[in-house]
Amino acid sequence: NSSLWTAAVPTDYNIPVGDGRLLDPDSGSRPYERPAFLEYYFPDNRPGIREAAGLRVSSSPYSRPRLVVNDVLTKTLWDADSTKKPSFNIFFRNDYGNNSINYPLIPETEVRRFEEFRLRAGKNDISNPFIRDEFIRRLWTDMGHEGTVGTFASVYLNGYFKGYYNLVERIREAFMQAHHRSSADWDVNYIGTFEDGDNIHWNTVLQPRLNANLTLKANWDALRAVLDVTNVADYILLNTYTAMWDWPHNNWAMARERSATGLWRCYVWDAEGGYSLYGNKLATYQTLREDLLGSDDNTPVPVMFKRLMTSPEFRLLFADRIQKHLFNNGAITDARTGPRRAATQAEVTPLMAIAGITPDTTWYTNWTNATSGRRVTLFPKLTAPTAHGQFRDPNQDTLLSDTLWPLTLPPVFSQHGGTIAAGFTLTITHGAPAGSILYYTTDGSDPREWGGTVASTAQTYLNPVSFNNSSVTVKSRVLNTAVTPNEWSPVTEARFAVAAVPATGTNTVVSEIMYNPPALTTAEAAAGFMDKEDFEYLVVQNIGPSPIDLSTLRFQLGITYSFQFTGRPVIDPGQRAVLAKNANALRFRYGAGIDAVLAGEYFGGLSNSGDPIRLEVSSTSTAIKAFTYDDNAPWPEPADGNGASLLLVNPAGNPNHDLAPSWTASSALGGQPTGVPLNLTYAQWAAWGFSAAELADPARTGPTVDF
Secondary structure (H helix, E strand, O other): OOOOOOOOOHHHHOOOOOOOHHHOOOOOOHHHOEEEEEEEOOOOOOOOEEEEEEEEEEOOOOOHHHOOOOOOOOOOOOOOOOOOOOEEEEEOOOOOOOOOEEOOOOOOOOOOEEOEEEEEOOHHHOOOOOOHHHHHHHHHHHOOOOOOOEEEEEEEEOOEEEEEEEEEOOOOHHHHHHHOOOOOOEEEEEOOEEEEOOOHHHHHHHHHHHOOOOOOHHHHHHHHOOEOHHHHHHHHHHHHHOOOOOOOOOOEEEEEEOOOOOOEEEEEOOOOOOOOHHHOOOOOOOHHHHHHHOOOOOOHHHHHHHHHOOOHHHHHHHHHHHHHHHOOOOOOOHHHHHHHHHHHHHHHHHHHHHOOOOOOOHHHHHHOOOOOOHHHHHOOOOOOOOOOOOOOOOOOOOOHHHOOOOOOOOOEEOOOOEEEOOOOEEOEEOOOOOOOEEEEEOOOOOOEOHHHOEOOOOEEOOOOEEOOOOEEEEEEEEEEOOOOOOEEOOOEEEEEEEOOEEOOOOOEEEEEEEOOOOOOOHHHHHOOOOOHHHHOEEEEEEOOOOOEEOOOEEEEEOEEEEHHHOOOOEEOOOOEEEEEOOHHHHHHHHOHHHHHOEEEEOEEOOOOOOEEEEEEEOOOOOEEEEEEEOOOOOOOHHHOOOOOOEEEOOHHHOOOOOOHHHEEEOOOOOOOOOOOOOOOOHHHHHHHHOOHHHHOOHHHHOOOOOO
16 A cells, blocks of 8 residues: 555456556556566576566557456466566565666666666567567667566466566656666657756757758757767657657657756667568568658658768768768667677577577568678678668659768778787778878767868878877778769777776776766856766776776676776776766866766766775686775765865885775876876866855955955
8 A cells, every 4th residue: 555545355366457447548657567576586596686566557558458368367478468467566665665677687688776667578579589679779869778677577477477577667757867867857759749848948959959050060050969860860760760669650659858068969769660570561661761851751850860961071971980880889789789689599499498498589580681680781792883772862753962881982901990919000992093092090080070161170081090199090982083072081089908907806996086076066056067976087007017898897886887898898007997976077077178087977976975895707607896985074074074085195006905004185186087186276266165156245355355
């Protein structure tokens, strides 16, 4: 029982299915939620969870009235029928017990705090292979975006086995806050319904900027200030590659943080329709023409894409993303999707075996067939360049003014990133006509700027390039001067790292912790930052004589973070890798220079009253550094909210991190994440030490006041 609902008789606790009440259009709402007790166990005897929760039947407005779940309670293994095997939403609320759980529920994510999740029955992929949706959502995260990944579980209801399910996060505000390390409110637009927030920014800011003339730089920049255009390009690319069914008019979601820096982004959901579900939308299907550009569909996704296609900048950006993800072992190349599919299928195969089902793989092998698979339709045929594929000619009208894959192909690297030996030289080649110019950068910037101008950081490629740093990102484009107007190729990008030694307890330290940052300044609050904890950070430092490899490490206690996909996989002797709670917050406070040392953003937070920290090898859980910091004496008091950070006294000496004398407080307010103390002006110093009213009072903060 709860404050919202009380059972009159014991049978009231049963989920209301099969008795007509699911015909109620509101039967997915709170009044239909029932108290339940959730138990979750791993097969290897890891600690599980036992929590009071709320349970609802989950179904779309189309499917809900068609549910006829009327089997006897003791029936085991519900039929593989979408009308007889329901999905469920699970909610943690104070009405039942805890309002969230903190638990490694889903191995695919480092998020630990969950307020709700869904148990997906499978619906259109309800029995075999049962992984399409989860697999495609995982591909989305492989492309570098936040997504609703899940896991697989066998479900017992009132003690009776009902079948295998896909346990997955839901696209709601709590998901956004957890994955984007946000404490702000969010607008969440799920298929046109705002599940959280409202449509004010969507209607009054995003839509007018989409409808502006996007060939003008001011308008393009204004749109990019509210819309993550790279995210949108990848979203369209993935759904095009998989020829998504029941999309784009349905099964889409977008969301933004309600802050001055919040961007609208797309999220993959209900993706079981990819890879020709039911034989719909075969590998030859023209997604761009039929579902997006040539369609009279006026729902948000195709409308947005049509507007973006009016921008030459977006079209080349889309080509850049094709090059990134569909070549050179990119996220949706066969080399990556094959192992990803196999690993995802292996997770649920033992559960399918209980039902006597052998996983089907033909849906995937047909799609990746070298002669008849999806790539054949997407790209021009090499033997007949005039036979344009979908990307080169999205409307299939032989007019290439709207191309998403230029005639000028990307440069080719002699080695596409990875580990290199000292003294390595990189050769870059291209197939553009004679007279074309090959440009490259080694600082991660784009050789091309707005409108097709050559960037100031770009270098003309004349001879093989040698590297001096332990790690470097190379970007290269070719400018085809044989056509009018001149045409830029998509960008080729790769990261190179000199062979490094493994990170160990003798060459790696945690050298700085900002666990209780100073208060927000007026400028930071005006910029949309609402929580001083957003300015937390932690620093890992190399104290050894050789470059160290961080990519095999992870933080597991206090904060969670895996260096597997870090921006700084290798650091040189003496160098630092900074982990932020909110990277944008650090950029605002410490300037763009923070990017040179920024490794990524962690999940969770550093407690203001002390916390255990554990840095370990991911594969073996062997500790590199495991210690607990504290805010009580003899630990340095200035680090406890008074503006300083904790600094390791002598990092090179590798002191015992557990001992308070090993630490001191930074001499400068704000710490020194870049390795150099902040050089504060009086105004900046005063902004941290005084309120707005005090700053406006000359008697308190004027230049003649004696502090």
